[in-house]
Amino acid sequence: MGWDDTAPDLLAANALSAAQNAQLERMVLEHLVVGEKSLRIYDVGRQHIDALIASSASKKPSTHPVVHSFPAVLSDAEMAKIGDVSPKFGLCIPDKDGSALVFAGIRNYTRRVELDAKAVKAIVPSMDFESVIGVVNDRRMTYDAVWLPKTGRYLYVLADYPQDATSDFPAQSHLALERGLTKTMGVPLTPVDLFPAVQGLYDAPDGDVVELGFITDDDSVKHLKARQGKKCLRKDGYHTAGATFVGNALLPFRIAVRWQRKLNGLLTVQPEVLLPGTSRTIYGTNNRLYDCVLRNSLGLRDLILIKSKLSPHI
Numbered sequence: 001m002g003w004d005d006t007a008p009d010l011l012a013a014n015a016l017s018a019a020q021n022a023q024l025e026r027m028v029l030e031h032l033v034v035g036e037k038s039l040r041i042y043d044v045g046r047q048h049i050d051a052l053i054a055s056s057a058s059k060k061p062s063t064h065p066v067v068h069s070f071p072a073v074l075s076d077a078e079m080a081k082i083g084d085v086s087p088k089f090g091l092c093i094p095d096k097d098g099s100a101l102v103f104a105g106i107r108n109y110t111r112r113v114e115l116d117a118k119a120v121k122a123i124v125p126s127m128d129f130e131s132v133i134g135v136v137n138d139r140r141m142t143y144d145a146v147w148l149p150k151t152g153r154y155l156y157v158l159a160d161y162p163q164d165a166t167s168d169f170p171a172q173s174h175l176a177l178e179r180g181l182t183k184t185m186g187v188p189l190t191p192v193d194l195f196p197a198v199q200g201l202y203d204a205p206d207g208d209v210v211e212l213g214f215i216t217d218d219d220s221v222k223h224l225k226a227r228q229g230k231k232c233l234r235k236d237g238y239h240t241a242g243a244t245f246v247g248n249a250l251l252p253f254r255i256a257v258r259w260q261r262k263l264n265g266l267l268t269v270q271p272e273v274l275l276p277g278t279s280r281t282i283y284g285t286n287n288r289l290y291d292c293v294l295r296n297s298l299g300l301r302d303l304i305l306i307k308s309k310l311s312p313h314i
Protein backbone atom coordinates (compact mmCIF):
# COMPACT_ATOMS: atom_id res chain seq x y z
CA MET A 1 0.00 0.00 0.00
CA GLY A 2 0.98 3.67 -0.09
CA TRP A 3 4.43 4.27 -1.51
CA ASP A 4 5.01 0.57 -2.28
CA ASP A 5 2.09 0.68 -4.69
CA THR A 6 2.67 4.21 -5.96
CA ALA A 7 6.39 4.06 -6.81
CA PRO A 8 6.16 1.32 -9.48
CA ASP A 9 3.29 3.17 -11.14
CA LEU A 10 5.26 6.42 -11.26
CA LEU A 11 8.38 4.70 -12.57
CA ALA A 12 6.58 2.74 -15.26
CA ALA A 13 7.25 3.79 -18.84
CA ASN A 14 4.96 6.61 -20.00
CA ALA A 15 3.23 6.72 -16.61
CA LEU A 16 3.68 10.49 -16.44
CA SER A 17 3.43 13.19 -19.04
CA ALA A 18 6.49 15.32 -19.74
CA ALA A 19 5.01 18.13 -17.64
CA GLN A 20 4.21 15.78 -14.75
CA ASN A 21 7.67 14.26 -14.89
CA ALA A 22 9.28 17.71 -14.81
CA GLN A 23 7.12 18.70 -11.85
CA LEU A 24 8.03 15.52 -9.96
CA GLU A 25 11.73 16.07 -10.61
CA ARG A 26 11.42 19.65 -9.39
CA MET A 27 9.71 18.52 -6.18
CA VAL A 28 12.43 15.95 -5.51
CA LEU A 29 15.16 18.55 -6.01
CA GLU A 30 13.42 21.08 -3.78
CA HIS A 31 13.04 18.47 -1.06
CA LEU A 32 16.79 17.89 -1.12
CA VAL A 33 17.16 21.52 -0.03
CA VAL A 34 14.69 21.59 2.86
CA GLY A 35 13.94 18.05 4.04
CA GLU A 36 15.13 17.45 7.66
CA LYS A 37 17.84 20.09 7.96
CA SER A 38 19.92 22.05 10.42
CA LEU A 39 19.82 25.73 9.46
CA ARG A 40 22.40 28.45 10.04
CA ILE A 41 21.94 32.05 8.90
CA TYR A 42 24.76 34.41 7.96
CA ASP A 43 24.65 38.20 7.59
CA VAL A 44 26.87 38.66 4.52
CA GLY A 45 25.27 41.67 2.84
CA ARG A 46 23.49 42.02 -0.47
CA GLN A 47 26.59 42.45 -2.62
CA HIS A 48 28.04 39.05 -1.73
CA ILE A 49 24.71 37.28 -2.28
CA ASP A 50 24.22 38.91 -5.68
CA ALA A 51 27.72 37.83 -6.71
CA LEU A 52 27.03 34.24 -5.65
CA ILE A 53 23.72 34.18 -7.55
CA ALA A 54 25.42 35.54 -10.68
CA SER A 55 28.17 32.92 -10.57
CA SER A 56 25.87 30.03 -9.64
CA ALA A 57 24.17 29.90 -13.05
CA SER A 58 27.41 28.81 -14.72
CA LYS A 59 28.83 26.83 -11.80
CA LYS A 60 29.96 23.37 -12.94
CA PRO A 61 29.11 20.25 -10.90
CA SER A 62 31.96 18.54 -9.09
CA THR A 63 33.67 15.68 -10.92
CA HIS A 64 33.71 13.59 -7.74
CA PRO A 65 31.97 10.17 -8.04
CA VAL A 66 29.52 11.12 -5.30
CA VAL A 67 27.71 13.43 -7.73
CA HIS A 68 28.00 11.34 -10.90
CA SER A 69 24.41 10.14 -10.56
CA PHE A 70 23.13 13.21 -8.71
CA PRO A 71 20.50 13.44 -7.28
CA ALA A 72 20.17 9.65 -7.09
CA VAL A 73 21.23 7.91 -3.88
CA LEU A 74 24.23 5.60 -4.17
CA SER A 75 23.93 2.00 -3.02
CA ASP A 76 25.47 0.90 0.29
CA ALA A 77 28.19 -0.93 -1.65
CA GLU A 78 29.00 2.17 -3.70
CA MET A 79 29.15 4.37 -0.61
CA ALA A 80 31.38 1.88 1.21
CA LYS A 81 33.75 1.84 -1.77
CA ILE A 82 33.96 5.63 -1.93
CA GLY A 83 34.10 6.30 1.82
CA ASP A 84 33.37 9.55 3.63
CA VAL A 85 33.10 12.60 1.37
CA SER A 86 32.70 16.25 2.36
CA PRO A 87 29.98 18.19 0.49
CA LYS A 88 30.56 18.38 -3.28
CA PHE A 89 28.59 20.75 -5.50
CA GLY A 90 25.94 19.00 -7.56
CA LEU A 91 23.35 21.44 -8.87
CA CYS A 92 21.96 24.97 -8.80
CA ILE A 93 18.17 25.24 -8.50
CA PRO A 94 16.92 28.65 -9.74
CA ASP A 95 13.68 29.90 -8.22
CA LYS A 96 11.58 33.04 -8.37
CA ASP A 97 12.69 33.92 -4.84
CA GLY A 98 16.38 33.01 -5.16
CA SER A 99 18.80 30.21 -5.99
CA ALA A 100 19.66 27.03 -4.10
CA LEU A 101 23.09 25.43 -4.39
CA VAL A 102 22.85 21.72 -3.57
CA PHE A 103 25.79 19.60 -2.43
CA ALA A 104 26.14 15.82 -2.04
CA GLY A 105 28.41 13.93 0.33
CA ILE A 106 28.78 10.70 2.27
CA ARG A 107 28.89 10.49 6.05
CA ASN A 108 29.62 7.60 8.38
CA TYR A 109 28.06 8.02 11.81
CA THR A 110 26.80 6.13 14.84
CA ARG A 111 23.23 6.05 16.03
CA ARG A 112 21.64 4.67 19.17
CA VAL A 113 18.94 2.02 18.93
CA GLU A 114 16.88 0.52 21.73
CA LEU A 115 17.02 -3.27 21.86
CA ASP A 116 14.46 -5.70 23.23
CA ALA A 117 15.55 -6.24 26.84
CA LYS A 118 13.75 -9.59 27.01
CA ALA A 119 15.56 -10.83 23.92
CA VAL A 120 18.91 -9.85 25.43
CA LYS A 121 17.91 -11.53 28.69
CA ALA A 122 17.32 -14.75 26.76
CA ILE A 123 20.89 -14.58 25.46
CA VAL A 124 22.41 -13.57 28.82
CA PRO A 125 20.06 -15.15 31.40
CA SER A 126 22.36 -14.37 34.32
CA MET A 127 21.77 -10.62 34.01
CA ASP A 128 18.72 -8.39 34.29
CA PHE A 129 18.22 -5.34 32.08
CA GLU A 130 15.81 -2.45 32.50
CA SER A 131 16.74 -1.21 29.05
CA VAL A 132 19.38 -2.06 26.47
CA ILE A 133 20.83 0.49 24.08
CA GLY A 134 22.90 -0.56 21.10
CA VAL A 135 25.18 1.55 18.93
CA VAL A 136 24.95 1.03 15.18
CA ASN A 137 27.47 2.23 12.63
CA ASP A 138 25.61 3.67 9.66
CA ARG A 139 26.51 5.40 6.42
CA ARG A 140 24.34 7.64 4.30
CA MET A 141 24.44 10.23 1.59
CA THR A 142 24.04 13.82 2.65
CA TYR A 143 22.33 16.57 0.72
CA ASP A 144 23.30 20.02 1.97
CA ALA A 145 22.31 23.36 0.49
CA VAL A 146 23.00 27.08 0.41
CA TRP A 147 19.96 29.30 -0.15
CA LEU A 148 20.65 32.64 -1.84
CA PRO A 149 17.54 34.86 -1.62
CA LYS A 150 16.93 37.60 -4.17
CA THR A 151 16.22 40.11 -1.41
CA GLY A 152 17.73 40.77 1.99
CA ARG A 153 21.24 40.52 3.42
CA TYR A 154 21.09 37.02 4.90
CA LEU A 155 22.48 33.80 3.43
CA TYR A 156 21.04 30.45 4.57
CA VAL A 157 23.00 27.20 4.94
CA LEU A 158 21.05 23.96 5.35
CA ALA A 159 22.85 20.81 6.47
CA ASP A 160 21.34 17.34 6.41
CA TYR A 161 20.13 16.29 9.87
CA PRO A 162 18.56 12.81 10.06
CA GLN A 163 16.31 12.39 13.07
CA ASP A 164 18.38 9.47 14.37
CA ALA A 165 21.66 11.41 14.24
CA THR A 166 23.36 13.53 16.90
CA SER A 167 24.08 17.24 16.54
CA ASP A 168 27.63 16.39 15.42
CA PHE A 169 26.21 15.11 12.13
CA PRO A 170 25.12 18.46 10.61
CA ALA A 171 27.99 20.30 12.30
CA GLN A 172 30.46 18.65 9.91
CA SER A 173 28.57 19.88 6.85
CA HIS A 174 28.16 23.35 8.34
CA LEU A 175 31.90 23.59 8.91
CA ALA A 176 32.75 22.43 5.37
CA LEU A 177 30.26 24.77 3.69
CA GLU A 178 31.28 27.70 5.89
CA ARG A 179 34.91 27.19 4.89
CA GLY A 180 33.95 27.03 1.21
CA LEU A 181 31.87 30.20 1.39
CA THR A 182 34.59 32.03 3.31
CA LYS A 183 37.09 31.12 0.59
CA THR A 184 34.71 32.17 -2.20
CA MET A 185 33.65 35.49 -0.67
CA GLY A 186 36.96 36.34 0.97
CA VAL A 187 35.36 37.28 4.30
CA PRO A 188 35.07 35.34 7.59
CA LEU A 189 31.60 34.06 8.41
CA THR A 190 29.87 33.95 11.80
CA PRO A 191 26.33 32.55 12.15
CA VAL A 192 23.59 34.89 13.33
CA ASP A 193 22.46 34.42 16.93
CA LEU A 194 18.99 32.86 16.79
CA PHE A 195 18.28 32.89 20.52
CA PRO A 196 16.21 36.13 20.42
CA ALA A 197 13.85 34.31 18.04
CA VAL A 198 12.86 31.91 20.85
CA GLN A 199 10.99 34.68 22.67
CA GLY A 200 9.92 36.23 19.38
CA LEU A 201 8.24 33.07 18.09
CA TYR A 202 6.62 32.49 21.47
CA ASP A 203 5.10 35.98 21.44
CA ALA A 204 4.05 35.77 17.78
CA PRO A 205 0.32 35.31 17.13
CA ASP A 206 0.58 32.61 14.47
CA GLY A 207 1.76 29.03 14.30
CA ASP A 208 1.24 26.23 16.81
CA VAL A 209 3.85 25.89 19.55
CA VAL A 210 4.41 22.11 19.68
CA GLU A 211 7.42 22.07 22.01
CA LEU A 212 8.41 24.52 24.73
CA GLY A 213 11.15 24.65 27.31
CA PHE A 214 10.97 27.48 29.83
CA ILE A 215 12.03 28.67 33.28
CA THR A 216 9.58 30.09 35.82
CA ASP A 217 10.31 32.94 38.22
CA ASP A 218 11.24 30.40 40.92
CA ASP A 219 13.84 28.85 38.57
CA SER A 220 11.79 25.72 37.88
CA VAL A 221 12.63 24.24 34.49
CA LYS A 222 9.72 22.90 32.43
CA HIS A 223 9.72 21.10 29.10
CA LEU A 224 6.42 20.45 27.33
CA LYS A 225 5.66 18.69 24.03
CA ALA A 226 2.43 18.56 22.04
CA ARG A 227 3.13 17.30 18.53
CA GLN A 228 0.13 14.98 18.47
CA GLY A 229 -3.07 16.54 17.22
CA LYS A 230 -3.63 20.28 16.85
CA LYS A 231 -2.74 21.44 20.35
CA CYS A 232 -0.80 24.70 20.80
CA LEU A 233 1.18 25.09 24.01
CA ARG A 234 0.49 28.82 24.08
CA LYS A 235 -3.10 27.85 24.79
CA ASP A 236 -2.37 24.87 27.05
CA GLY A 237 -4.37 25.06 30.27
CA TYR A 238 -1.45 24.19 32.52
CA HIS A 239 0.80 26.63 30.73
CA THR A 240 -1.58 29.60 30.59
CA ALA A 241 -2.65 29.10 34.20
CA GLY A 242 0.98 28.99 35.25
CA ALA A 243 1.77 32.11 33.27
CA THR A 244 -1.09 33.96 34.94
CA PHE A 245 0.02 32.78 38.39
CA VAL A 246 3.59 34.02 37.97
CA GLY A 247 2.59 37.18 36.15
CA ASN A 248 3.74 35.94 32.75
CA ALA A 249 7.31 35.76 34.07
CA LEU A 250 8.16 32.72 31.98
CA LEU A 251 11.50 32.65 30.20
CA PRO A 252 11.37 30.36 27.15
CA PHE A 253 14.68 28.86 26.06
CA ARG A 254 13.56 26.17 23.62
CA ILE A 255 10.67 26.29 21.18
CA ALA A 256 9.28 24.41 18.20
CA VAL A 257 6.59 26.04 16.08
CA ARG A 258 4.58 24.38 13.34
CA TRP A 259 2.65 26.17 10.60
CA GLN A 260 0.21 24.88 8.01
CA ARG A 261 0.49 25.51 4.28
CA LYS A 262 -1.91 24.35 1.59
CA LEU A 263 -0.32 22.73 -1.46
CA ASN A 264 -2.44 22.94 -4.62
CA GLY A 265 -5.51 23.19 -2.41
CA LEU A 266 -5.31 19.45 -1.69
CA LEU A 267 -2.39 18.61 0.57
CA THR A 268 -1.63 20.29 3.90
CA VAL A 269 2.08 20.67 4.61
CA GLN A 270 3.13 21.35 8.21
CA PRO A 271 6.67 22.76 8.22
CA GLU A 272 8.23 23.02 11.67
CA VAL A 273 11.21 24.88 13.07
CA LEU A 274 12.88 23.97 16.36
CA LEU A 275 15.17 26.38 18.19
CA PRO A 276 16.95 23.95 20.53
CA GLY A 277 18.17 26.24 23.30
CA THR A 278 18.83 24.98 26.81
CA SER A 279 18.22 26.53 30.22
CA ARG A 280 21.94 27.29 30.33
CA THR A 281 21.49 29.50 27.27
CA ILE A 282 19.51 32.00 29.37
CA TYR A 283 21.98 32.39 32.20
CA GLY A 284 25.23 31.48 30.47
CA THR A 285 27.89 34.04 29.65
CA ASN A 286 27.89 32.87 26.03
CA ASN A 287 24.15 32.67 25.55
CA ARG A 288 24.14 32.16 21.80
CA LEU A 289 22.16 29.81 19.58
CA TYR A 290 23.51 29.37 16.08
CA ASP A 291 21.44 26.44 14.77
CA CYS A 292 17.78 25.70 14.31
CA VAL A 293 16.19 22.52 12.95
CA LEU A 294 13.73 22.27 10.06
CA ARG A 295 11.36 19.30 10.00
CA ASN A 296 8.41 18.23 7.83
CA SER A 297 9.26 20.65 5.02
CA LEU A 298 8.42 19.64 1.47
CA GLY A 299 9.80 22.31 -0.82
CA LEU A 300 11.23 25.81 -1.17
CA ARG A 301 7.95 27.48 -0.26
CA ASP A 302 8.29 25.96 3.22
CA LEU A 303 11.77 27.43 3.55
CA ILE A 304 10.44 30.82 2.45
CA LEU A 305 7.67 30.54 5.05
CA ILE A 306 10.05 29.68 7.90
CA LYS A 307 12.46 32.39 6.75
CA SER A 308 9.66 34.96 6.97
CA LYS A 309 8.82 33.86 10.51
CA LEU A 310 12.42 34.00 11.76
CA SER A 311 13.49 37.22 10.03
CA PRO A 312 11.66 39.70 12.32
CA HIS A 313 13.47 38.30 15.35
CA ILE A 314 17.10 38.16 14.19
